[in-house]
Amino acid sequence: MRILFITESGFEDTELICPKYRLEEEDFQVDIAAPDWGEVKGKRGYTVSANLEIGEAEPEAFDALFIPGGKAAEKLAMHDSVIEFVKKFGQLDRPIAAICHGPLVLAAAGILKGRRATCYYKVSYKLEEAGAVFEDSPVVVDGKIITARQPSDLPKFMKEVIKVFKAQ
Amino acid sequence: MRILFITESGFEDTELICPKYRLEEEDFQVDIAAPDWGEVKGKRGYTVSANLEIGEAEPEAFDALFIPGGKAAEKLAMHDSVIEFVKKFGQLDRPIAAICHGPLVLAAAGILKGRRATCYYKVSYKLEEAGAVFEDSPVVVDGKIITARQPSDLPKFMKEVIKVFKAQ
Numbered sequence: 001m002r003i004l005f006i007t008e009s010g011f012e013d014t015e016l017i018c019p020k021y022r023l024e025e026e027d028f029q030v031d032i033a034a035p036d037w038g039e040v041k042g043k044r045g046y047t048v049s050a051n052l053e054i055g056e057a058e059p060e061a062f063d064a065l066f067i068p069g070g071k072a073a074e075k076l077a078m079h080d081s082v083i084e085f086v087k088k089f090g091q092l093d094r095p096i097a098a099i100c101h102g103p104l105v106l107a108a109a110g111i112l113k114g115r116r117a118t119c120y121y122k123v124s125y126k127l128e129e130a131g132a133v134f135e136d137s138p139v140v141v142d143g144k145i146i147t148a149r150q151p152s153d154l155p156k157f158m159k160e161v162i163k164v165f166k167a168q
Numbered sequence: 169m170r171i172l173f174i175t176e177s178g179f180e181d182t183e184l185i186c187p188k189y190r191l192e193e194e195d196f197q198v199d200i201a202a203p204d205w206g207e208v209k210g211k212r213g214y215t216v217s218a219n220l221e222i223g224e225a226e227p228e229a230f231d232a233l234f235i236p237g238g239k240a241a242e243k244l245a246m247h248d249s250v251i252e253f254v255k256k257f258g259q260l261d262r263p264i265a266a267i268c269h270g271p272l273v274l275a276a277a278g279i280l281k282g283r284r285a286t287c288y289y290k291v292s293y294k295l296e297e298a299g300a301v302f303e304d305s306p307v308v309v310d311g312k313i314i315t316a317r318q319p320s321d322l323p324k325f326m327k328e329v330i331k332v333f334k335a336q
Contacts, residue, residue, distance in 0.1 A: 013181070
């Protein structure tokens with residue numbers, strides 16, 4: 001199974017690194033895409049290498065999408081290339097996971113309309129503006145869309161993420 | 169299952185936080201002990217709360233031990249209360265996991281003598297001085313002792329940790 005992470009500088013370190021290791025533990029392949037190819041730095045200083053430029057990535061090549069949080073996700077939501085990719089991926093009916101500010105990218109791509117979802121509490125109004133039904137729960141699963149609020153939700157979130165990804 | 173993490177300030181953040189979330193995903197209870205009770209800070213700035221002072225902890229109360237790395241582990245290896253606890257725990261024949269500088273604590277407690285183990289490459293000589301058989305592998309399992317070298321080993325390490333902990 002091939003998973004694509006989408007991020008950029010300013011990601012919440014634990015929301016990218018812990019899930020990446022967790023998915024690799026399942027022997028899934030994890031690729032990282034950013035608006036620009038190369039090193040991407042988390043807000044606590046961890047770095048990861050974005051091996052793909054989002055504008056060059058093919059949605060069909062990936063079995064599932066994962067969007068970590070942090071301010072990175074707010075910036076991503078303003079990138080046309082990111083929104084275009086996420087829109088196309090959303091039409092494939094494949095699993096999409098997002099945590100904290102990550103769901104804002106899904107909202108901006110219009111794929112949360114009428115769907116149950118959660119996110120970091122300070123930006124929940126943005127989900128509602130995009131037509132989502134916001135729920136204040138550690139993890140919300142609506143079909144193949146799995147969302148969570150914050151790093152402390154990672155245990156419950158990853159349990160559901162693995163379940164939905166494996167069922168794909 | 170109740171797991172005890174032993175650490176102190178200066179831990180390698182991902183080596184504590186990612187495994188903690190991973191074990192909580194399995195519905196294990198995670199307690200954190202430090203030489204002094206209270207907030208403990210990782211080298212990248214993440215904080216966790218040590219709910220136990222190691223001198224007050226009872227080895228029999230825990231099903232397994234987990235020692236993350238970072239400079240914290242080198243400091244821990246010089247604390248009498250830590251060494252005494254780990255020695256006692258080692259006599260219980262229960263699982264012990266340690267990563268990076270974490271295995272130095274096991275070495276200092278004398279429980280790696282004649283055992284296969286790994287650790288961060290720069291301090292491998294300390295394992296050998298303590299009578300361990302050092303192996304440069306992502307994860308080494310010798311009975312109920314599971315060791316790993318560095319953060320990038322976490323996927324393979326945690327797979328074995330979960331296996332050994334669950335078999336207990």
